Amino acid sequence: MPPQPATVYLEDLSVGDEFRSGEYQLDEDQIVAFAREFDPQPFHTDGEAAQQTFFQGLAASGWHTAAITMKLLVQSVPLGGGLIGAGGSLEWPRPTRPGDTLRAHCRVLEIKPSRSKPDRGIVTTETLTLNQRGETCQRLVTQMVVMRRPA
Amino acid sequence: MPPQPATVYLEDLSVGDEFRSGEYQLDEDQIVAFAREFDPQPFHTDGEAAQQTFFQGLAASGWHTAAITMKLLVQSVPLGGGLIGAGGSLEWPRPTRPGDTLRAHCRVLEIKPSRSKPDRGIVTTETLTLNQRGETCQRLVTQMVVMRRPA
Numbered sequence: 494m495p496p497q498p499a500t501v502y503l504e505d506l507s508v509g510d511e512f513r514s515g516e517y518q519l520d521e522d523q524i525v526a527f528a529r530e531f532d533p534q535p536f537h538t539d540g541e542a543a544q545q546t547f548f549q550g551l552a553a554s555g556w557h558t559a560a561i562t563m564k565l566l567v568q569s570v571p572l573g574g575g576l577i578g579a580g581g582s583l584e585w586p587r588p589t590r591p592g593d594t595l596r597a598h599c600r601v602l603e604i605k606p607s608r609s610k611p612d613r614g615i616v617t618t619e620t621l622t623l624n625q626r627g628e629t630c631q632r633l634v635t636q637m638v639v640m641r642r643p644a
Numbered sequence: 645m646p647p648q649p650a651t652v653y654l655e656d657l658s659v660g661d662e663f664r665s666g667e668y669q670l671d672e673d674q675i676v677a678f679a680r681e682f683d684p685q686p687f688h689t690d691g692e693a694a695q696q697t698f699f700q701g702l703a704a705s706g707w708h709t710a711a712i713t714m715k716l717l718v719q720s721v722p723l724g725g726g727l728i729g730a731g732g733s734l735e736w737p738r739p740t741r742p743g744d745t746l747r748a749h750c751r752v753l754e755i756k757p758s759r760s761k762p763d764r765g766i767v768t769t770e771t772l773t774l775n776q777r778g779e780t781c782q783r784l785v786t787q788m789v790v791m792r793r794p795a
Binding site for chain 2: 527530531532533534535536546547548554555556557559560561563564567574575576577578579580581582583584585638640
């Protein structure tokens, strides 16, 4: 895509535009801290006990992967008015593991100007959260409220 | 629903079964702390600046609402083998606000025994995250991997 302006508004976006984030290093302590607060299950909090579970080893909560993805998007998708999600769908095709380095690739799938509110539109994007081997740990398709450039 | 056993397996579930969580009190400090780490945008981190935004006041990150919902589910849906999400869809029909008391209502929508793996199935649930006025802050429909009772 062309060099990005500092701030992107609805009229600057085209279907197929891509945004690539920086990297996020994830270690066991972060995985366990998040899980103790929000998803306290042995496969997310206890590396030893996790061996005997579905995940066969410590895995990050899917919601942790989602939260990290949001951070990567905030840093790399410079939408005027901010990143405001109305909803979306999530898949976690493989676990996020301690030691993973995550990055997000976001692609514009659809742009729908609002009929009732001319200052905004709904933009559908697909964001893949990739690990250091380029494997997809999360696929997120989301509808975002994107503002037009203020007059 | 009937009194819940300590642990629920695939064969214990029926379409229409409901689980109701306890409550989670959310204050401004928690909202700001989560957002600084994962969703650093003014409407989630700065009550003053948030007034001038889409949200017209401080709102929790949708991913914070999702993470809190997971905690409420872990405490109230006693699945043997744990709560393991394969994916799902999310909507945030209204913001979660400082001072909200959240609770989750989870309902079984569909149960599909696995053909290839007889020890498990995929259970689709709908979880509404409600505030203290009974308004829905999040609707989550998720597919979970649920294990049968071990032989």
